[in-house]
Amino acid sequence: xxxxxxxxxxxxxxxxxxxxxxxxxxxxxxxxxxxxxxxxxxxxxxxxxxxxxxxxxxxxxxxxxxxxxxxxxxxxxxxxxxxxxxxxxxxxxxxxxxxxxxxxxxxxxxxxxxxxxxxxxxxxxxxxxxxxxxxxxxxxxxxxxxxxxxxxxxxxxxxxxxxxxxxxxxxxxxxxxxxxxxxxxxxxxxxxxxxxxxxxxxxxxxxxxxxxxxxxxxxxxxxxxxxxxxxxxxxxxxxxxxxxxxxxxxxxxxxxxxxxxxxxxxxxxxxxxxxxxxxxxxxxxxxxxxxxxxxxxxxxxxxxxxxxxxxxxxxxxxxxxxxxxxxxxxxxxxxxxxxxxxxxxxxxxxxxxxxxxxxxxxxxxxxxxxxxxxxxxxxxxxxxxxxxxxxxxxxxxxxxxxxxxxxxxxxxxxxxxxxxxxxxxxxxxxxxxxxxxxxxxxxxxxxxxxxxxxxxxxxxxxxxxxxxxxxxxxxxxxxxxxxxxxxxxxxxxxxxxxxxxxxxxxxxxxxxxxxxxxxxxxxxxxxxxxxxxxxxxxx
Numbered sequence: 001x002x003x004x005x006x007x008x009x010x011x012x013x014x015x016x017x018x019x020x021x022x023x024x025x026x027x028x029x030x031x032x033x034x035x036x037x038x039x040x041x042x043x044x045x046x047x048x049x050x051x052x053x054x055x056x057x058x059x060x061x062x063x064x065x066x067x068x069x070x071x072x073x074x075x076x077x078x079x080x081x082x083x084x085x086x087x088x089x090x091x092x093x094x095x096x097x098x099x100x101x102x103x104x105x106x107x108x109x110x111x112x113x114x115x116x117x118x119x120x121x122x123x124x125x126x127x128x129x130x131x132x133x134x135x136x137x138x139x140x141x142x143x144x145x146x147x148x149x150x151x152x153x154x155x156x157x158x159x160x161x162x163x164x165x166x167x168x169x170x171x172x173x174x175x176x177x178x179x180x181x182x183x184x185x186x187x188x189x190x191x192x193x194x195x196x197x198x199x200x201x202x203x204x205x206x207x208x209x210x211x212x213x214x215x216x217x218x219x220x221x222x223x224x225x226x227x228x229x230x231x232x233x234x235x236x237x238x239x240x241x242x243x244x245x246x247x248x249x250x251x252x253x254x255x256x257x258x259x260x261x262x263x264x265x266x267x268x269x270x271x272x273x274x275x276x277x278x279x280x281x282x283x284x285x286x287x288x289x290x291x292x293x294x295x296x297x298x299x300x301x302x303x304x305x306x307x308x309x310x311x312x313x314x315x316x317x318x319x320x321x322x323x324x325x326x327x328x329x330x331x332x333x334x335x336x337x338x339x340x341x342x343x344x345x346x347x348x349x350x351x352x353x354x355x356x357x358x359x360x361x362x363x364x365x366x367x368x369x370x371x372x373x374x375x376x377x378x379x380x381x382x383x384x385x386x387x388x389x390x391x392x393x394x395x396x397x398x399x400x401x402x403x404x405x406x407x408x409x410x411x412x413x414x415x416x417x418x419x420x421x422x423x424x425x426x427x428x429x430x431x432x433x434x435x436x437x438x439x440x441x442x443x444x445x446x447x448x449x450x451x452x453x454x455x456x457x458x459x460x461x462x463x464x465x466x467x468x469x470x471x472x473x474x475x476x477x478x479x480x481x482x483x484x485x486x487x488x489x490x491x492x493x494x495x496x497x498x499x500x501x502x503x504x505x506x507x508x509x510x511x512x513x514x515x516x517x518x519x520x521x522x523x524x525x526x527x528x529x530x531x532x533x534x535x536x537x538x539x
Contacts, residue, residue: 004085004093005066011088014052014065021072030465036072037061039250046472048465055462057475062458073203074245074292083203107231108206110166110174115207117160118148118197125149128196128215135261136341141268144243145198150212152194155187175209175226195224198260200232200278201242208232211239211260211278223259225278236285239263239276245293247273253296255328255351256282256314258307262300262336269344271351282314284426287321296324298354303330308364312382315357319389320426326354329363358386358399362406372407379403380417388423449490456483489532496525 015031018024024031024047035045035056044058055062061071069080085092091101122128122142128149132142141147150157158177162168168188171177177188195212202208209226225234240263248254255274257263263276277286290297299314301307311327318325328350330339340347355363365378383403390396400418404411459480466472499522506514 004081004090007090008081008084008088009052009065011090012065012084013049014054014068015047015049017065017087018047018054018068028466028468035059035061037249044472046462046466048462050465051461053458055458057472071292074241074289075203079203086204104230106170107174107229108208110161110170110176111207111209111231113161113164113166114157114174114176114210115146115148115199117157118150118192118199118210119146120148121151121156122147122149122197125151131215132196135265135337136268137261137264138268141264144267145264146207147264148197148199149215150190150192150195150197154189154193157190157192158188173229175229175232178227191226192224194219198239198264198278200226200237200239202231202237203242203245205242209234209237213260223278225280233285234278234280235283236289237278238286238289239278240267241275241289243267244273244275248275248290248293252294253298254290254294255298255300256290257300257336258302258310259335259337262340265337265340266347269340269347271348281310282317284317284321287314287318287323291321291323295322296326298326298328298351299357300328300330300336300351300354302335303332307335312361316386316389316424317426319357319386320424322391325357327357327360328354329360356399358383359402361386362403366406375407376409379407379414380421384414384418384421385424388418388421389426449487452483452487452490456480456487459483485532485535489529492525492529492532496522496529499525 015024018033019031022033022036022045024033025043027043027046029048029050031047031049032043033045033047034040034043035058037045037056038059040058045054045056047054053062053064054068063071065084066077066080069075069083070077073080073083075083081092084090085101122132132147137147155177158171161171161176168177172179172188175191177190179188180186192210192212194215196215198211198213199207200209200211209229209232211226212224214220214222214224226232228234239260244254244267251273253273255266255271257266257274257276260276260278263274266272266274275290287297297318299311299318301311301314307330315325315327330336330350336347339350354360362379362383365375365382369375369378383399387396387399390399396418400411400414403409403414459476463473463476463480466476499518503515503518503522506518
């Protein structure tokens with residue numbers, strides 16, 4: 001796997017890669033741009049072609065092509081490795097799900113042909129097209145999201161793909177057809193029939209699966225997703241993330257909705273930081289992906305009982321993962337798509353007035369319960385366990401104070417009850433541990449001292465490269481001074497620990513002369529540490 005990383009780095013140039021995301025300008029021997037990871041007016045993001053790395057003087061982000069793709073695409077190293085391998089044309093040395101790169105390319109190809117088939121079928125089906133129009137979806141949105149239609153026939157897609165030369169096993173493996181458990185002799189049949197088709201994409205925008213919404217009200221289930229395939233794991237993929245990620249990073253929050261139509265209409269009116277779960281529950285993997293772009297989310301699920309319960313579960317998981325969770329209070333029995341269709345401004349206002357999860361849940365309890373004793377019981381049962389999940393004592397204190405003011409119950413009582421509550425264990429929730437040949441073990445764990453020494457060496461090279469840029473040079477020199485002091489402090493602490501160990505041994509052997517010598521050295525180290533700390537305060 002280490003060889004795969006090196007091969008990819010040899011084949012891909014960091015300047016060419018990053019220029020696909022931001023506009024780079026020449027700056028001496030380097031290139032500069034406005035940082036893609038924080039808002040700024042003047043460029044402070046520099047790319048070095050000589051050393052194949054980047055550094056932002058504004059927000060401090062730095063790294064190589066892998067780090068950049070991880071951050072900009074919101075991927076873990078495993079995902080970045082796959083994406084860059086595809087760009088470089090490198091077949092990875094490990095097998096994932098038993099599929100080679102060549103087979104995955106074939107799967108991507110057959111899924112792409114299926115997408116085109118569904119698009120063509122929608123263009124020729126007046127009923128399906130009229131349904132989308134009745135929901136307020138424009139022709140432009142249909143084109144942007146590549147929305148299609150699966151005919152109400154058993155084998156139309158399967159036979160079409162076979163006519164293009166795709167074999168039965170590939171079509172089945174792509175999740176486009178399946179074989180009946182009760183009558184295998186009848187052969188494969190289409191997974192999606194008489195459904196509006198919403199293609200699901202990977203971070204590169206390539207279609208990897210589908211979600212189909214039933215066109216007929218009698219058809220169950222309402223939403224049907226592709227089965228898990230070598231390309232697609234439904235507990236990990238969020239609909240629309242490939243198009244929403246930049247806006248999520250820019251606005252620093254994501255909006256979570258349940259359905260594809262909710263999402264398409266939200267994007268259509270300019271709320272482009274919206275993602276959807278495609279008819280499945282939001283999982284830990286979903287939220288961890290979003291956390292790479294922003295630590296703030298607004299949950300905007302349907303205004304019915306099921307939507308409320310789903311919102312509670314998603315908010316608990318989000319808070320457990322350290323996210324700042326707000327919830328949009330939708331009108332009873334209305335979904336986002338219906339609200340947008342009635343008045344798009346109402347949707348924006350609802351999002352603007354979303355409340356922290358704890359506050360909204362308490363409001364719901366107050367609406368339903370008038371007996372103060374029952375309100376207290378509901379707080380103990382539903383609210384305190386959520387507060388228990390919060391990693392910040394400040395956050396906990398804020399909400400305990402709010403509950404106290406609104407109920408008249410003393411804070412001390414809430415704190416006592418909070419201590420008794422067992423913290424819900426959500427660590428198991430949709431957790432995926434990828435172990436194939438330790439593909440995630442890219443970096444050897446470094447001590448803080450090694451990291452500081454490495455950064456100092458890197459700064460010296462950047463200083464040489466940016467020697468004609470006074471502003472950047474001054475910032476580098478400031479960081480160099482701070483890191484040098486940090487390194488000096490680490491070395492002094494190491495010296496102090498060694499001297500203290502020697503002193504304890506000298507005291508055990510009652511070597512008075514050595515004790516005096518070591519005591520003097522320890523006093524000197526303490527003096528140097530004090531002077532260093534004073535210099536830091538003056539900076």
